[in-house]
Amino acid sequence: xxxVRRAKERGVAKRDWLQSYHTFSFADYYDPDYMGFENLRxxxxxxxxxxxxxATHQHHxxxxxTYVIDGLLEHKDSxxxxxxxxxxxxxxxxxxxxVAHSEFNASADQSLHLLQIWILPEQKDLLPRYDQKTIDRxxxxxxxxxxxxxxxxxxxxxxxxxxxxxxxxxxxxLSHILVGCPAAWLQVVKGNIDVNAENLGAGDGVAIKxxxxxxIFCREASEFLLFEFL
Numbered sequence: 752x753x754x755v756r757r758a759k760e761r762g763v764a765k766r767d768w769l770q771s772y773h774t775f776s777f778a779d780y781y782d783p784d785y786m787g788f789e790n791l792r793x794x795x796x797x798x799x800x801x802x803x804x805x806a807t808h809q810h811h812x813x814x815x816x817t818y819v820i821d822g823l824l825e826h827k828d829s830x831x832x833x834x835x836x837x838x839x840x841x842x843x844x845x846x847x848x849x850v851a852h853s854e855f856n857a858s859a860d861q862s863l864h865l866l867q868i869w870i871l872p873e874q875k876d877l878l879p880r881y882d883q884k885t886i887d888r889x890x891x892x893x894x895x896x897x898x899x900x901x902x903x904x905x906x907x908x909x910x911x912x913x914x915x916x917x918x919x920x921x922x923x924x925l926s927h928i929l930v931g932c933p934a935a936w937l938q939v940v941k942g943n944i945d946v947n948a949e950n951l952g953a954g955d956g957v958a959i960k961x962x963x964x965x966x967i968f969c970r971e972a973s974e975f976l977l978f979e980f981l
Contacts, residue, residue, distance in 0.1 A: 752961050753947060756785065758954025761796075768803035772796040774938070774956050788958050789934050789980040790910050793869035796954060798862055804855030810846035812877075814870040814908050816897055817842040817854075818916075818976070820940060822863035828852035832881045839886050841896045841916075843906040847877035866940070866976070872909040882906045886916055891923040893977060911981040919944070919969035927965045927977070934980045935959040942973025 762773035762780030774794040775785045787793070792813070804825070817824065817836055824836040828844065829851040836842045844852065856863035884906050887894050895905040897914035908914070917925065919942070929935060937946055938956045945968040946957055959965060965977070 752959075753949050754958040754960075755949060755951065756956040756958070758952065761954070768800040770798040772954065787871075788936050789978075790871045790912055791868070791936055791978055791980075792871055793867065794938055794956065795867040797865050797867060799856045799865075800862060801856055801858050801860050804863075805853060807851050807853045809849060809851050810844070811849040812872060812875045813846045814872050814910060815844045815846060816866075816868040816870070816906075816908075816914065817844075818866040818868065818940075820864040820866065820974075822861055822865070823857040824863060824865060825855045825857040826852065828881065830879055830881055834881075834883055836883060839888060840883060841886055841906055842883045843881070843897060843908060845872070845877060845880040845909055847872070847879040848875075850879040866938070868914075870908060870910050870912060873911065874909070877909055880907075888918050891917075891919050891925060893917050893925065893927055899981075913979045913981065915977040915979065917967075917973075917975050917977065919967075919973045919975075921969060921971050923969045925967040925969075927967075927979075928963065929959070929965060929979070930963055932979055932981060933960070935962075935965065936978040936980075937965070938976045938978075940974040940976060942975075943970040944968065944973050944975060945970065
């Protein structure tokens with residue numbers, strides 16, 4: 752069973768420096784039918800103006816992934832972390848018992864485009880933690896970028912979910928077995944793909960349940976994320 756969440760149906764928040772599209776209910780946007788999916792609570796697609804961003808604010812009990820699509824993100828937090836995140840990298844901040852951070856567009860003249868992803872942790876009041884890794888951009892593969900302890904080259908996430916990234920050439924095909932996996936979510940970052948014959952474009956997402964296999968065909972060069980809930 753596939754349940755498609757079209758990009759045009761998402762919630763929208765606009766400020767003079769921010770345009771944000773909410774797949775699930777977030778801040779002032781509320782849709783009782785889209786409060787999250789499994790342990791996935793937030794997927795926000797943000798466009799941030801040059802030199803602008805989110806001033807220091809608090810988080811707790813959330814696994815926060817940042818996936819930069821275009822531009823350069825500047826991150827600072829109360830753990831003493833100061834970093835920059837570029838396309839081709841994945842950042843995780845496990846907020847745990849509490850952490851404060853700020854995020855800004857590090858460029859003075861280019862827009863920043865990113866996905867902000869929140870996943871509920873397996874337990875509360877964990878020790879706050881930060882990590883950042885380069886993503887293997889091998890084409891036409893599902894590449895783990897965030898996973899529980901023990902998956903090489905991925906950041907560690909405190910939840911039974913594996914997050915994959917894929918970078919596909921035009922006319923490429925991929926498949927992934929979901930036997931024993933209760934659910935998955937796929938989010939298209941760029942391009943146009945078919946997922947089990949359902950066509951999806953950039954910004955579209957799809958909840959996948961009771962499917963033994965995901966079959967993906969890339970109609971054009973495409974990029975997407977797959978969340979597999981174990």
